Amino acid sequence: MATGQIRKALSGFYYVQDGEQLIQTRGRGVFRKRGITPLVGDFVEYEVEGNNDGTLTKIAERKNELVRPPIANIDQAILVFSVVEPDFNTILLDRFLVVLESFHIQPLICLTKMDLLPAEKREDMARYIADYEGIGYTVIETFKDDASILGKLTPLLAGKTSVLAGQSGVGKSTLLNTLMPQLNLKTGVISDALGRGKHTTRHVELIEVAGGLIADTPGFSSFDFDTIEKEELTYCFPDLARLSENCKFRGCLHVKEPKCAVKAALEAGDLQQYRYDHYLQFLQEITDRKPRY
Template structure:
């Protein structure tokens, strides 16, 4: 049976790429009966019905799936944050990082507007950048009309399925407008292959960029902790995860428990105090969440 990947979903149709061809598919009713909806990014089996039409018969197991945007099998998220206008916000960045980590998606931090910040302002932000790099996060620093951006970001995108995320005004559109034309992005490839006009409806689509796939979508639209349990939260902080096995209690929440390795790390300076403060804030938010039934 033919296999492929859903690259676009629109109006009940799924556009499956199999080699060089795109097949317009419907999902079988059995998916709806089982509560399974095929998503962009899914690897599927399909049956051919005509020259360019088919029916999806099997959705293969996913490694992750997002709700907003509805997309599956994401490898990484480019978290776009500006250093100014709006100001760099470590608390908001940590919120984004935690949510991305909770979906088993690798975060890549992209800092924009580096040309609009003074040396004294940068001196205050640089320690945070160094901290995140020390934790293990990859960071790209850029600005509008940055001639090095494509060279810096191309290796990051290669071989990966990526999405963009970031608050309004941080430069996501500028980044896309810089990178995508430079990489000869063919946004209309599916429409051309199927002989149909381009749709203006907002939708999720995976487009080929520098030997990788990038979601042509506004990106994450929700960064709450609705899907994160309190026991899971600390695993979304890599530096907590690295030492938590040494905690005395297996389900240690790292608040006041004796012989807590995370608290010891905070006291020694190995774990940054502001990161721990953010963790406590997020944990309080989860504890105050209304119960789910």
């Protein structure tokens, strides 16, 4: 039985990389009956039919899977956020980080358009960068046609499957064009009326870059918390998780509980107020979520 990895999904076809060959396949009806959808990143078995066509017969167990973007077996996520056009958004970044932490996917934060940042916003931006690096995240700063970006990213990409994700219009395709100019991916223009980008990438595809694989994904604006329970949320905030080890009560939600180490750190200035505010907002979203049956 031939084996490979799905590198691209488009119009009902799954393109499987098997050595030097890229085989066009379709999924068997049994997948639909079982409610299974093959995903880019899946390791699969397939049967060859004709010169360059095949049928998927088996999908190996997944390490993880995301719904938006629809992809499996991800090692890390490069979260591309612009500092302007659209402006840097900490609550959106924290939303992405929380969901990735819940899937045990290592996040990397890539800040684009640094050359366009006005002088009056540089101090605030430097403070945000220091905050996230202090939590333990890797933060990479870049700009269009940044000749040094390949050197910054290569050691982080080699041997890993990475998803490239972020809000529309922040420069995901521009970043890939900088890494691999031969791709010449279409880039979008920010809508002045909406303040967000147009969706310019139409399918999910794993692209070989710097000794690893990167998924260029359709633009999307957020993750949701459907798979996270309120008792788990603390552990998706590494800074809160470390502090919570000293809370008096196991399972402390850091809202009204006495002798809460998280609230004590907030009062002492050892936890950023916006991080705690985002935690409370996400906790409320999870609490208000309709029960699943």
